[in-house]
Amino acid sequence: MLNPIKEVLNDFPVAILDGALATELEKRGLDLNDSLWSAKILAKNPEIIENVHYDYFVSGADFAITSSYQASIEGFTQRGFSEKEAIELIKNSVKIAQKARDRFWSDPKNRVNRTKPFIAGSVGPYGAYLADGSEYRGDYKIGEKELIDFHRTNVKLLLEAGADILACETIPNLTEAKAIVKLLEEFPDVYVWISFSCKNGSEISDGTPILECAEFLNKCNNVAAIGVNCTAPKYITSLIKEIKGASDKPIIVYPNSGEDYDAVTKTWHGSSSSNSFSLSAKEWFLNGANIIGGCCRTTPADIKATYELLKTRS
Template identity: 35%
Template sequence: MIDLETRPLVLDGGLGTLLERRGNDVSSSLWSARVLRDDPGEVRAAHEQFAAAGADVLITASYQVGFGGSIPDAEVETLLRRSVLLAREVRGPLVAASVGPVGALRADGSEYTGEYGLDVAQLRGLHRRRLAVLAEAGADLLAVETIPSPLEVEALALELTALGMPAFVSLSADSTGFTAAGALAEALRTAASVPEVIAVGVNCCTPARVLPALAEAPAVPLVAYPNTGERWDAEARTWHGAPAPLAETAPSWVAAGARLVGGCCRSTPADIAAIAAALHS
């Protein structure tokens, strides 16, 4: 049972960030999915670190894993199921199966724009099989995350309606796909209209973007897990800037309605521990 009423739940942090800090190579287009394929014990160990830090929810290493991407389709279903199993082996936290945008499968920077040149029907087709596998793999819910455009939100909402699996939907608030006035608010409403969606919100954005984004959301449980404030250069594949302490602003996200709170890129177990301490106090 997923209880968002008793207290806010703490999400984990940047899985790819932690895997890299543990000495793993995440520089390829597969990012953390490369470790999932080649060294699953490292993924389990990273999950364990986040759980020990106080995470109530572990998000699986399936963000870049999908049919029609860089990984041969013959391997995809095995890796999707493995991602859930590895998180499930950590006793205690809920397991949210990560569903990244189509752009994450392409590894070309389009996950920050949503400019794929695809229509709703094509987007539904690209997401359908992965959603079905993850729904059957034993996770507690789906983490539909970092979605960069209203069109992809629409496609995912239609697929989630037919799936019958609880999910949260989190949008990439800094994406150029949401620069038009009202686009983010409309997409949040679209996601929240699906009965299976238990919370909506934003991730993979700057901490300063969270509160304005949540203010555009409908009156439902919300999700907030931004990056630590550094800026990702998709061409150079590197980060610029200084990190921000997420725990200082996390209570304000809860006051705005967030019930699932954590960190995205660059956030570490130390950040999650600090968020957990701030929220529990």
């Protein structure tokens, strides 16, 4: 497989990711209050997922992250789907994104000053399956072998469906990152990025210094980029500097919008704006981030503003 991140960065100084999927699905009238989160929409309203992906491509995204973050055979079967149905739904997360990408790319005017977008198969952390918030704590009760076994099926299905790269995201502890790297020995030609959820400017969610994580991942050939996602924007610049101190790989960041999440009430508080997000993105770029996008509560408008500020002016 080609390294999609390298492909984009060969032609441009920065690559642009998409933004939040759940935010847009909720805006379009869908209820995501479910243990499957946005993955449940794969079964009910796949065309809406496709349209969200398409809108992010129009906004400037070089990568679409699939709607498989909280998808797993175990999760689907617990909700009444058969194993066969679960397998097809996970694969369809890639096919839906491909359909949006091909629709976007079919219009010649969308090809100007652009690389054909790539599809990143989302491999969410074990905590996403648990749906108990542990992807922000990392306090799993299982070890590396069990994590390898848990992730193997999704990795295999996403690759079989044609994902160009894997987005191993919101990883809260180094043990899970090591498990993913070990699993990739079974898929030696596959590229991934690994991004961590972080609780401050120097530590990932379980308290491990991100410097230590970057030192380990810098030695891994399958890892195309190291970074941070689903983390408050105020910590990103510091985290970039920590990663740069231990790695020469591209750095990927896609933080939240800047609003604060209340896990008890499951509500967001505070404010954000596309202008402030894009200005923050410029700061992250100037400090060394090569791939920039958004996570929870970010929108196509945020990605468009970031694209226009960084990619059309750089």
